[in-house]
Amino acid sequence: MSITAAMVKELRDKTGAGMMDCKKALAETDGNMEAAIDWLRTKGIAKADKKSGRTAAEGLIAVASEGNSAVVVEVNSETDFVARNDGFQDLARSIASVALTTDGSVDAIGAATVPSTSKSVIDTVKDAIAHIGENMSFRRSARLSVDDGVVATYVHNAVADGLGKLGVLVAVKSTGKADVLNAIGRQVAMHIAATNPLALTSEDVDASVAERERNVFIEQARESGKPEAIIEKMVEGRMRKFYEEVALLSQSFVMNPDQTVGEAVKAAAEEAGAPVEIAAFVRFQLGEGIEKEESDFAAEVAAAAKG
Template sequence: MAISASMVKELRDKTGAGMMDCKKALQEADGDMEKAVDILREKGIAKAGKKSDRIAAEGLAAVVEKGNVACIVEVNCETDFVAINDNFKNFVNEVAEHIISQRPASVDEALGQAYKGEGAPLSEVLNEQIAKIGENLSIRRFEVIEKANSAVFGKYLHGGGRIGVLLVLNNSTNEELAKDLAMQVAAARPTYINRDQVDASELDREREVLTAQALNEGKPENIVQKMVEGRLNKYYEEVCLVEQTFVKDPDKKVKALLKAENAEIARFVRYEVGEGLEKKVDNFVEEVMAQTKKQ
């Protein structure tokens, strides 16, 4: 029996399985929709669709480098138990390899691309992993960065990938320094590279808060301004990478390290897995009570 595109779509809507898996199941079932659903269920592929509404806020970040191009990616799962599973770790690295080779502009574009340039789209490979691992998985975000020949990448993964950092150090070939700076970003969580990048409205808001604090402390108005500027320096040390104390040597500032190398930080990306996502908090007492009421 000829398998139409509408039949494939119907089966995909029913099961959440990939298009190629649906087509193969329909061919095997000779067009019988219910039998095709059973085939997918038997293979575990139909489970992917049922898991798609579950919160995936755990996971890993990965960083991959190829020549003058590097990629950082975050892939999420539901539990930290899966995050340390070798199958999941391998999949996250494979996703990063796909992205660095195919250079998609967005997650949606990446999902629609042939996996690593050949075969089924990444979306189907993702569904297969969902069925295999047994949890909802999602490719949340990624960045692809290019550097000049005169620059070096700094890469750092903390906690096996709970935090990932990719940094570009210009005018340098010092890989150790680049890695140390990536570690600095992971530990100290800067928002900007230097003072010039701080948003003017954010700076004005901070100045207003510091001024109000000083006045509330009963400080004379004639010295409040000096106090505010002094406290702004502390603020810069929190949010600007080059202003921070170096985590590996508290006697040095990051900007001093850069000056000694005649280098500059061009860009950095920091991913902390699950940041900004709602995380499920299990209450086993409530769960058991709910199950009891159903019986």
């Protein structure tokens, strides 16, 4: 039997399953709609994809490292209760481990095979949704590597080894002593966790962000009634302070506020026996950018009481 686009759409509307899954289900059942629905249910696909509309803003950040590379991934769940589940933690840990074998992109990781399941990461997540009964998603990832040096990792308030709500990677380029590089890298990672810098240096700060700050400072200065020449100097001074506060290397080091991060890294070079450079960093905090659905608990109770 020929499978039409209309049939695929109908099955998708009824089950919430993905287009390719619906097409395969119809092909497997000779176009029988009810049989296709049952086929999707037996595979756990309909159950999983029906839940995809629910907000998954909890979960875990997982980090993993090997050699001169490290990865950080975010795997989401609907509730913190599930995030504390051993099965979910194993899932997040497995995805981070698989990520080390790829270029670190979401697409590459999603298509890679999880050794313990012999399925792709995407299909493994779908199976976990069907098994646990809660929406989950592999949301984002990043990978850092260096030719010489280390990529230090840090997980803030870790719930298990390499798992927590906030993870940081710091690429440290140097031919110096690895233990010294790991030590300064971890300290810088802890600093990044605490301060959330916007960029590595002032030159790396997004131009649109800097321009927005500048415009705010200009308007604030104009309200003072000062002449334009004075206003320009005021704005330049405030912009210098802004860059110092948001660019990693110019921030006051939380481990020693008398130093900037850049100065601390330079000092570490003496102990390492070679120049040390912070080449890049990544900071993932759980749920960043996800709009959580706010529920009115009282309204829900009232609605339930009305039956």
